[in-house]
Amino acid sequence: MVDIDYEQLMRYAKQFSGVTEQMEETLQGLYERVKPNMADVTEDFYAVLLDIPKAEPFLKDRVDSLKETHIKWLETVFSGPFDVDYVRAMYRVGDVHVKAKLPVEFMAGAMALVSTRLIAMLGTIIIDDQKRFVEAVSAVNAILGFTLMVMQQSYESSRLAEELEKFLKITGMSRTLFDNLASAYKE
Amino acid sequence: MREDMLASILSDLNGSSADIEASAVISTDGLIMASLLPANLDEDRVGAMSAAMLSLGDRTASELTRGSLEMVLIKGSDGYVVMTHAGEEAVVSVQAKSSAKLGLVFLDIKRAAEAINKVI
Numbered sequence: 307m308v309d310i311d312y313e314q315l316m317r318y319a320k321q322f323s324g325v326t327e328q329m330e331e332t333l334q335g336l337y338e339r340v341k342p343n344m345a346d347v348t349e350d351f352y353a354v355l356l357d358i359p360k361a362e363p364f365l366k367d368r369v370d371s372l373k374e375t376h377i378k379w380l381e382t383v384f385s386g387p388f389d390v391d392y393v394r395a396m397y398r399v400g401d402v403h404v405k406a407k408l409p410v411e412f413m414a415g416a417m418a419l420v421s422t423r424l425i426a427m428l429g430t431i432i433i434d435d436q437k438r439f440v441e442a443v444s445a446v447n448a449i450l451g452f453t454l455m456v457m458q459q460s461y462e463s464s465r466l467a468e469e470l471e472k473f474l475k476i477t478g479m480s481r482t483l484f485d486n487l488a489s490a491y492k493e
Numbered sequence: 494m495r496e497d498m499l500a501s502i503l504s505d506l507n508g509s510s511a512d513i514e515a516s517a518v519i520s521t522d523g524l525i526m527a528s529l530l531p532a533n534l535d536e537d538r539v540g541a542m543s544a545a546m547l548s549l550g551d552r553t554a555s556e557l558t559r560g561s562l563e564m565v566l567i568k569g570s571d572g573y574v575v576m577t578h579a580g581e582e583a584v585v586s587v588q589a590k591s592s593a594k595l596g597l598v599f600l601d602i603k604r605a606a607e608a609i610n611k612v613i
Contacts (some may be wrong), residue, residue, distance in 0.1 A: 477548060477549045477552055478549065478551050478552040479545055479549070480521070480522060480548075482523075483521070483522050483523045483541065483544055484545075486522055486537070486540070486541045486544075487523055487541035487542065487544075489537070489541075490537035490538045490540070490542070491538065491541075
């Protein structure tokens with residue numbers, strides 16, 4: 307298993323996605339108003355996913371539990387905190403996606419679907435305040451981008467770890483031998 | 494003590510034939526136990542690469558139904574690399590000239606591998 311510096315990953319992903327404390331406060335300020343809509347957003351999200359032939363086999367037998375988890379995560383998007391524990395949890399989600407052998411494009415695709423639905427939902431809640439609406443949309447985009455970055459990082463690491471395991475099994479090399487070989491060619 | 498004995502075996506091996514240019518005893522994890530290598534060769538790389546090649550050789554012999562591995566032979570334009578097991582925990586890696594009489598080299602390596610196995 308690869309050693310991950312979650313603190314560093316958090317800082318890097320936040321910098322890249324532009325997450326600020328003000329954005330976190332904006333989302334937290336909306337929490338009570340968006341919470342009742344999360345079930346509908348989730349239903350809509352899974353309805354679209356189940357319509358995608360490539361996605362359907364990964365969902366069909368456990369869609370109810372996935373919806374439950376999804377609602378909880380959506381609530382987290384509006385409550386935070388987006389700290390090391392959040393990064394660790396999202397990293398684990400990416401790892402689970404690899405173990406379930408989900409194609410890599412699913413994560414970015416799913417985030418796009420979530421983003422579209424959350425923005426539409428925000429449009430029904432923040433009606434007469436364009437500035438606030440823009441702030442909320444920006445904050446949602448930033449947090450979803452932040453989350454996606456963490457998950458993709460995990461996906462990449464997990465995929466490489468899986469491929470390495472396969473390589474070691476095929477070649478008969480021990481992990482120690484591989485590490486020594488890699489170390490001998492370290493630049 | 495053991496390192497001196499291994500070095501002595503390698504010294505005998507290199508001295509047994511003018512065709513042998515370098516040799517090393519390596520753990521199956523790829524770490525050098527003793528070596529007589531030219532200065533331009535990196536010990537760590539020779540060790541790790543030799544053990545990796547032998548490991549792959551083991552798998553290849555098995556997968557392609559060639560029985561248990563006796564040795565891995567690599568022929569380059571400037572000479573040979575021969576790798577073989579010395580017991581279960583060590584690998585012998587030898588570099589020989591392109592003009593080497595391989596039959597004699599193999600015999601010398603086999604003897605050295607047996608001696609190394611006894612020491613280890």
